């Protein structure tokens with residue numbers, strides 16, 4: 001069993017898509033072991049996106065992720081990290097395949113609805129950042 005962190009980002013919450021998104025994970029068979037709604041502060045954004053701080057797109061990423069409520073959840077299941085990333089799809093919604101969450105609902109590289117941990121080390125770190 002593996003655990004991973006997902007965030008329904010501000011665009012998902014404001015568009016009323018968080019239920020649909022979480023439902024896809026549940027229907028796949030993943031178990032929700034923690035869930036909360038919160039507003040990400042600039043400090044929390046810098047912790048969560050530590051590897052992106054300093055990149056050209058970081059200021060707009062921080063503005064976006066702090067712009068409204070997010071829903072953070074821990075999902076558990078066999079190979080949960082890769083299973084969730086397959087369901088979410090590639091970063092850019094324009095090229096994400098239909099059938100993935102981003103492919104079905106996003107037309108942007110930044111406003112891409114969901115964050116999902118990309119490795120066991122990231123999952124462990126990100127779960128601690130949001131559910132310490």
Ligand code: CMP
Pocket residue numbers: 052057061091109110111112114115116
């Ligand atoms: P996420 O999977 O949460 O990981 C980092 C986030 O940064 C990514 O989703 C996008 O929201 C955003 N992002 C990644 N690349 C770019 C980019 N080139 N321009 C703007 N935002 C980006």
